[in-house]
Amino acid sequence: xxxxxxxxxxxxxxKKQKLSTSRSQELIDQVGRELEQALTKIQAVPxxxxxxxxxxxxxxxxxxxxxxxxxxxxxxxxxxxxxSLSKYPRLLEKSFVPDISKAYRNVDFDFHxxxxxxxxxxYRQGLFDLGDCFINESNEPEPTTLKTQxxxxxxxxxxxxSRNLDPALHWVSANREKLKxxxxxxxxxxxxxxxxxxxxKGNRAEALNYARTYLAPFASIHMDEIQKLMACxxxxxxxxxxxxxxxxxxxxxxKIAVELAWQFCNLLGQSYESxxxxxxxxxxxxxxxxxxxxNVMAGKRQEWLMMKQLPVPVDLGREFQFHSVFVCPVSRxxxxxxxxxxxxxxxxxxxxxxxxxxxxxxxxxxxxxxxxHEATVAVCRQLHF
Amino acid sequence: MEMDSLPNGNSTxxxxxxxxxxxxPSSKLTQLAESxxxxxxxxRTPFEHYKKSIRANHRIVEKEMSAVxxxxxxxxxSNFSREEAVQHLNSLVSRLQxxxxxxxxxxxxxxxxxxxxxxxxxxxxxxxxxxxxxxNNTRMKRILVDxxxxxxxxxxxxxxxxxxxxxxxVDIDVFLDAKKVVDALQNKEVAPALAWCADNKSRxxxxxxxxxxxxxxxxxxxxxxxxxxxRAIAYARKYLAPWGATHMKELQRVMATLAFKSTTECTTYxxxxxxxxxxxxxxxxxxxxxxxxxMTVEPLLTIYLQAGLSALKTPFCYEDDCTxxxxxxxxxxxxxxxxxxxxxxHHSKLVCYxxxxxxxxxxxxxxxxxxxxxxxxxxxxxxxxxxxxxxxPRTGFVCNYSELVKAYIS
Numbered sequence: 001x002x003x004x005x006x007x008x009x010x011x012x013x014x015k016k017q018k019l020s021t022s023r024s025q026e027l028i029d030q031v032g033r034e035l036e037q038a039l040t041k042i043q044a045v046p047x048x049x050x051x052x053x054x055x056x057x058x059x060x061x062x063x064x065x066x067x068x069x070x071x072x073x074x075x076x077x078x079x080x081x082x083x084s085l086s087k088y089p090r091l092l093e094k095s096f097v098p099d100i101s102k103a104y105r106n107v108d109f110d111f112h113x114x115x116x117x118x119x120x121x122x123y124r125q126g127l128f129d130l131g132d133c134f135i136n137e138s139n140e141p142e143p144t145t146l147k148t149q150x151x152x153x154x155x156x157x158x159x160x161x162s163r164n165l166d167p168a169l170h171w172v173s174a175n176r177e178k179l180k181x182x183x184x185x186x187x188x189x190x191x192x193x194x195x196x197x198x199x200x201k202g203n204r205a206e207a208l209n210y211a212r213t214y215l216a217p218f219a220s221i222h223m224d225e226i227q228k229l230m231a232c233x234x235x236x237x238x239x240x241x242x243x244x245x246x247x248x249x250x251x252x253x254x255k256i257a258v259e260l261a262w263q264f265c266n267l268l269g270q271s272y273e274s275x276x277x278x279x280x281x282x283x284x285x286x287x288x289x290x291x292x293x294x295n296v297m298a299g300k301r302q303e304w305l306m307m308k309q310l311p312v313p314v315d316l317g318r319e320f321q322f323h324s325v326f327v328c329p330v331s332r333x334x335x336x337x338x339x340x341x342x343x344x345x346x347x348x349x350x351x352x353x354x355x356x357x358x359x360x361x362x363x364x365x366x367x368x369x370x371x372x373h374e375a376t377v378a379v380c381r382q383l384h385f
Numbered sequence: 386m387e388m389d390s391l392p393n394g395n396s397t398x399x400x401x402x403x404x405x406x407x408x409x410p411s412s413k414l415t416q417l418a419e420s421x422x423x424x425x426x427x428x429r430t431p432f433e434h435y436k437k438s439i440r441a442n443h444r445i446v447e448k449e450m451s452a453v454x455x456x457x458x459x460x461x462x463s464n465f466s467r468e469e470a471v472q473h474l475n476s477l478v479s480r481l482q483x484x485x486x487x488x489x490x491x492x493x494x495x496x497x498x499x500x501x502x503x504x505x506x507x508x509x510x511x512x513x514x515x516x517x518x519x520x521n522n523t524r525m526k527r528i529l530v531d532x533x534x535x536x537x538x539x540x541x542x543x544x545x546x547x548x549x550x551x552x553x554x555v556d557i558d559v560f561l562d563a564k565k566v567v568d569a570l571q572n573k574e575v576a577p578a579l580a581w582c583a584d585n586k587s588r589x590x591x592x593x594x595x596x597x598x599x600x601x602x603x604x605x606x607x608x609x610x611x612x613x614x615x616r617a618i619a620y621a622r623k624y625l626a627p628w629g630a631t632h633m634k635e636l637q638r639v640m641a642t643l644a645f646k647s648t649t650e651c652t653t654y655x656x657x658x659x660x661x662x663x664x665x666x667x668x669x670x671x672x673x674x675x676x677x678x679x680m681t682v683e684p685l686l687t688i689y690l691q692a693g694l695s696a697l698k699t700p701f702c703y704e705d706d707c708t709x710x711x712x713x714x715x716x717x718x719x720x721x722x723x724x725x726x727x728x729x730x731h732h733s734k735l736v737c738y739x740x741x742x743x744x745x746x747x748x749x750x751x752x753x754x755x756x757x758x759x760x761x762x763x764x765x766x767x768x769x770x771x772x773x774x775x776x777x778p779r780t781g782f783v784c785n786y787s788e789l790v791k792a793y794i795s
Contacts, residue, residue, distance in 0.1 A: 003510050006428075010506065014499045017439055021492045024446050028488065031453060032481045039474045042467060054470040055461070062461040070450050078443050085436050089429065089679070096425035101681040104688050107724035111536070113717050114687065118529065120717075130544055137538040275712035277525055280686075282712075283693030284524070288419045290692050309727040314696040317416075318743055322711035323701040324735040329795045334730065336700065343752055347793045370793070383792070384757045384779075385735050385750075 002095075009091050013084045020077045027070040034064050103290040105305060115140045121276040123147050126154040153264045160257050165194045168260060178267055186263055188218045188225070189256055195229055196247050202237025278320070286314040324385035330354040330369055335385075342380040346373035355380055413514050421509055427527070428505050429679030430556045435498040441584075442491035449484040453477050504553040527554055532686040534560040535671075537567070556678075563674050570667050573607070575600045578670060588677055596673050598628045602639045603666060606657055610647040617643065694722040708741070733794045739763035739778060744794075751789040755782045764789060 038061040042054045092098075115138050122131040123146055135142055156167040172179065172187045179186055191214045199207045215226050228244060235242035262272050271278075293312055297304045326335035328351035335341045339351050348370045350358075355377060358366040365374045456477045465473060512520045526549045533542035534557060542560075546552050569577040582589060582597040589596065601624045608617035621640060629636050638653070645651060647658045656662075675682050694713070702713035702722075712718045735744040737760035744750040744760045752758050757777050767775055768786035776783050 003506065007503075007506050007510075010432075010499075010502060014503075017495060017499070020439075020443075021488065021495070024443075024488060025485065027450070028446075028481055028485050031450070032478060032485075035453075035457075035474055035478050035481065039471065039478070042470055042474070052467065054465060054467050058457065058465070058470060058474075059461045062457050065454055065457055071447070071454065074443070074447055074450060078447075081439065085439065088432065092425060092429055092432070096422050096428070098425055099681065100423050100425065100685075101683045101688050104683050104691060105725065109687055109691070109721060113720055114532075114690070117715075117717050117721075118532070118686075127545075127548075130541065130548070133544050134533075134538065134541045137541050138536070269709060271710045271712075271714075273710070275715055275718060276690075277521075278710075279693040279697065279712045279718065280525060280528065280689045281521060281693070282696050283689035283691070284420045284423070284521075285416060286696035287423060287689065287692040290695070307726045310695060310729045313729050313731045316696055320697060321734050321736055321743060322697070322708050322713075323699050324744075325699060325701075325730045325733060326735065326794070327730050327733045329733075332731065343756070343790070343792055347791055349792055349794055370795075381752075381756050383752060385738070 006091060006095060009088055013088050016081050016084045020081045023077045024074060027068070027073055030068060031065060031070055034061055034068075037061075097288075097291060100287060100291060103287065103294040112140065116143070117276050119143060120146060121274045123150040124270075124274045126150070126157075128154075149268055153261065156264075157257055157261065160253065160260070163197060163253070165190055165197070169194070171264075172260075175267060179263060185222070186256075186259060188215075188222055189259070191215055191218070192225070192229060192247075193252060193256060196232070196239070199232055199236050200239055200248065204233055204236040207233060207236060282316055282320050285316050285320070289314045326351070326383075326385060328354050330358075341383045341385070343383050344368055344373065344375045345379050346371050346375070348373075349383060352382075413517070417512055417514065417517070421512060424509060426680050426685070427509070427554075428502070430559060431498060431501045431505060433678045434556070434559055435495065435502055438491065438495050438498055442488065442495065445487055445491070446484065449480060449487075453480055453484075456480075501553055508554055523549070523551060523554070526551055528685045528689060530555040530557070532684045535684045537564070539564065556680075559678055563671070566670055566674075567667055570663060570670060573663055575604055578666070581670075581674075585677060589673065592676070594673055595628070595632060596669055598625075598632055598635075599666060599669060601625055601628070602635070603662060605639060606642060606662070609642050610658060612646070614643055690721070691725060694718065695725045696728050698722050698725060698727045700727065710741070735794060737763050739767075750792045750794060752792050753777055753782065754784050754788055755780055757782070758792060 038057050041057050042052060044052065046052055115134075119131055119134060119140060120143065122128070122134065123143075128147070128151065131147070134140070152171070156171055159165070159167045169187075169190055172190060176187065191210075195207060195210055195215065198210055211226070211229065215229065219226055232239060232242060232244050232247070235244070239245060239248055265272050289312065290310075293310070294304065326341040326349070327333070328335070328341070330350055331354045333339060333351055333353065335351055339353050341349050342352050342355050343349050344355075346368050348368050350369070355366075358369075359377050360366075363376060363378075365376050367374050456473070460470065460473050508523075526545060530542045530546050530551070533539070533545065534555075539557075539561070542555070542557060546555050546557060566577045566581050569575070578600050579597065582600070601620075605617055605620055605625060608614070608620055625636055625640075639657065642654050642657055645654045649655055649658070672682055681688060697711065697713055701707060702711055703719060707714040713722060735750055735758070736742070737744050737748075737750075739759050740763045742748060742760060742762065744758075748760045748762050750758045751761055751764050753775065755777060757779060759777075764775055764786065773786045774783060775786055775789065
């Protein structure tokens, strides 16, 4: 699909439309002029020798107008324009998928559930006013817990945008135990940022005090980092000229905001990305395949609606692979509780049913389909991905 | 070395052909190009609006011009006095001036609409691999505005559009046109709906729409309900009879209501008197309206959501330890995905429990003596930090790195 071709086609339509408008304007002006002329003649100062015959003037006017024939001229221009106007949509239908709802299944898609999902999405994105407006119009119940949680997160993040780390530090110390499990040194990083902020303002004594109170507890784990920060004291107020100038980079603030948001969501048992965004992104990637499938199955509406599993794979990007799916290379069956993947001594993996089929009975040896190794069912181990 | 697959009882002949015809794009650029092809509505709707304005404006010009020309002809045939002639001609002149003003105004509207069409094309062109996440974010917002408008949450739609500055990329004004008709129908008034039908007569005729007929039928029923039988019959003569040729059965059924009262218990006719019929008219209108404007009948949100859920749905999503990064770990998503088919894979795709990364030839899976599998990267890291000892995070089983075996997954 060439966007340039489409843009050119549209420009042509717009041009024809402008032409049509200016033509119409011209015709109106022309007719107007004739009318004005006739009027002038009728209203002319009467000459006693030549009486004014308004009727013949009007009849002359009529003849003139019939000669111009504005109606048929308008018709011709419109006809031309109409051709362009119907060509363009045809081009669109050719270059784009004309109906993306062909793959839609008319199943019960409860819009209350959808509304709840959207509401959660708004809160995650920090759009609280929009959420309130939405609640008003949709009459959905407000998920207060989630709202308060994300409100807190955005309060912390907003404060950080104006370089205020207090809410963040408060939250981190309140959740110290839980955060320790994730081993990301968030607290240390926040204190470091705060230290650099104080130092930049030139307050050496305050910075030293801060280090003693807040950085010291981390001495055992982050000694080299602390040593660097202590050295910075020498350049209080003029860190830009120090060898540690990069500590002032705004990217630190951005990175730590992301880390904090990630940790916050983690502690809440929520994903970092809005699940709605993920699902829609997956839909955008998968829909072309599903549409092609719906097209191929156009005559088999019943089969389409009743299928329990898609007959073709929908390839999504790596970021959408949340689960391990084992597909037996022999039977193409997906691994499950009843039919788990089994490891053969040669290192190749087949599903249990394929192995049972290959061994015909449970004690005979069978050859691996991929290499000369032989094995029995007994030496095959079940795998857990 | 590839083995021929044993026939899988599940796949039908149609499925096999389908698999051959369908191939998935791999690179990000192809991905992007494919996703742009889904944006038909995005370009078509403003264009239909533009086309409609052009045609409406032209009709005005035609009508007024004809009136002026025939005004002159009429004057030529009459015997006007001087004053009468002047008066008459002056009225024609001012009519023309009025037309000129309308034409200018119409031209301005058309220009704005053309701008909008161009803005949409530019937006599609601006999609690039570099600004992908921002462009996707905008798409998410466009999809949400479309949903809000279809559900009649107009305030939310406008606030979302304004706050994200995407007013040119959404069609709020088109939906507001529909709102007038919908609101009237919900108030049991058919006049705006009938006016809409008149406005779009030729296109509705082309698609063989019977919406106008259904509106007329409802008006008839309302007369019967009010026991205004004589008016009902007169109404039927004028407005229902022309549809008799193509929709006789339906016409007869509704005409029969004359014999019943609106409180009838006879089921065939009781249903015709129910208030639900008005809701049905609203739905019909929405469908016709969307079709005419180049929009999908379903909201974009549900179309993409269904596709996404089906593509993501695996039996593992419904287990308790489903990772929370998977949307299907959420109850609401699980509920929506229930009636949808599971996704299918043709090749194994394995994800390391520890790092969540793909376990492929670059990062092959390693098997512990207890059968649990993790990625080489994860286990190497673990061994480095723990003197070569490996502890299975799910079972607590301890072993040495040396006891691990490589698994070959194709």
